[in-house]
Amino acid sequence: xxxNIRRRALSVLSILVxxxxxxxxxxxxQAATSPAKLSVHWEELTASDFRDxxxxxxxxxxxxxGILEKHGPHLPLGTDLLDVRYAALHAAEEEYxxxxxxYYFGQIAEAKHEPGTMAYSRSLQLAxxxxxxxxxxxxGCKKILIVNGxxxxxxxxxxxxxxxxxxxxDYVVYIFDERTPQHGGPAKKTTIDMHAGESETxxxxxxxPDTVHQDRATNESGADQARQKLPEDVYTGIWWYTxxxxxxxxxxxxxxxxxxxxxxxxxxxxxxKAIRAVKVDDVSLKLQNEFYEKSAHPLDTQP
Ligand SMILES: [Zn+2]
Numbered sequence: 001x002x003x004n005i006r007r008r009a010l011s012v013l014s015i016l017v018x019x020x021x022x023x024x025x026x027x028x029x030q031a032a033t034s035p036a037k038l039s040v041h042w043e044e045l046t047a048s049d050f051r052d053x054x055x056x057x058x059x060x061x062x063x064x065x066g067i068l069e070k071h072g073p074h075l076p077l078g079t080d081l082l083d084v085r086y087a088a089l090h091a092a093e094e095e096y097x098x099x100x101x102x103y104y105f106g107q108i109a110e111a112k113h114e115p116g117t118m119a120y121s122r123s124l125q126l127a128x129x130x131x132x133x134x135x136x137x138x139x140g141c142k143k144i145l146i147v148n149g150x151x152x153x154x155x156x157x158x159x160x161x162x163x164x165x166x167x168x169x170d171y172v173v174y175i176f177d178e179r180t181p182q183h184g185g186p187a188k189k190t191t192i193d194m195h196a197g198e199s200e201t202x203x204x205x206x207x208x209p210d211t212v213h214q215d216r217a218t219n220e221s222g223a224d225q226a227r228q229k230l231p232e233d234v235y236t237g238i239w240w241y242t243x244x245x246x247x248x249x250x251x252x253x254x255x256x257x258x259x260x261x262x263x264x265x266x267x268x269x270x271x272x273k274a275i276r277a278v279k280v281d282d283v284s285l286k287l288q289n290e291f292y293e294k295s296a297h298p299l300d301t302q303p
Contacts, residue, residue, distance in 0.1 A: 040092035043101045050098070054140040057097045058279045061141035062271075063132070064088035065157070066104040067150040070114035072196030072248035073219040075204055076211040077116040078104070079196070083179070084149025086207035087264065091271035095279075097145070100136065105129070107156045110240045114247050129160055137171035142285065143278050147271055148177040151195065168292040172284045176274040178267075179203075185262030189254040192224055197250015202260035203267070209257075217252035224249070 038053045039045055045053055066081025076082070081104050092099050104118065105128050111117040120128070133144050148157055154177060161173045180199050190198045204212050228242035243249070294301045
């Protein structure tokens with residue numbers, strides 16, 4: 001009996017001690033406690049929430065990369081930007097990462113003949129991207145996952161990533177450049193589907209249906225004009241214009257919401273997987289640092 005009373009008294013005492021310890025924490029420490037829900041939008045976080053977000057994301061930040069260019073006769077200029085942000089933001093909600101604001105300063109020289117195209121020079125594309133990732137890293141984003149929404153960036157981005165080896169950086173650039181599943185989902189009706197066609201129009205029906213003018217999708221031809229007679233393994237910069245001078249490849253009138261739902265879900269799931277893989281990657285930065293160190297004195301490097 002006595003033992004029980006003593007035990008209860010002791011447990012009451014320990015609760016009192018514990019609560020006094022908790023209450024004695026400085027106000028600032030309590031204020032710094034991160035809210036249960038942190039925004040994934042870089043621009044919506046307060047400075048102190050940003051600090052918590054960087055910690056929560058394990059220093060993983062997304063840079064969704066769009067463009068401003070014509071998308072056939074029926075989709076908005078910002079199609080790639082709107083779609084990639086939809087996919088990246090939904091993925092980051094599922095697997096927390098901080099998402100950089102609107103970025104659309106990529107390679108789009110091949111659409112300069114169309115209204116509304118913003119085509120920055122080659123040197124500015126690289127300089128701006130480098131300063132952007134440098135600044136992201138200076139703010140704690142040591143793993144930067146570029147989620148590409150624009151086909152015309154397919155050479156720019158691997159080149160950018162590879163050129164990070166030219167001098168030491170304390171962060172890693174990762175590229176994710178898939179937008180459309182190769183198979184599965186509702187059967188597709190078209191075979192040529194590279195730009196503003198069945199797939200892209202379907203995805204826009206999910207991300208921003210209010211901007212899709214599907215009734216205009218047949219106002220121009222998105223057929224392959226196949227005007228250049230070269231073997232497939234010989235590349236020129238004008239290849240796109242020779243095949244699709246209307247900056248339209250495919251047929252947006254074939255698009256459906258069902259296909260859009262399937263493809264957008266696949267895209268979001270794929271970005272979630274990429275974020276998770278980047279978070280657990282403890283090899284790239286380590287070996288990147290080892291590489292930089294060896295690069296400073298190549299004659300000492302043993303075979
Ligand atoms: Zn596009």
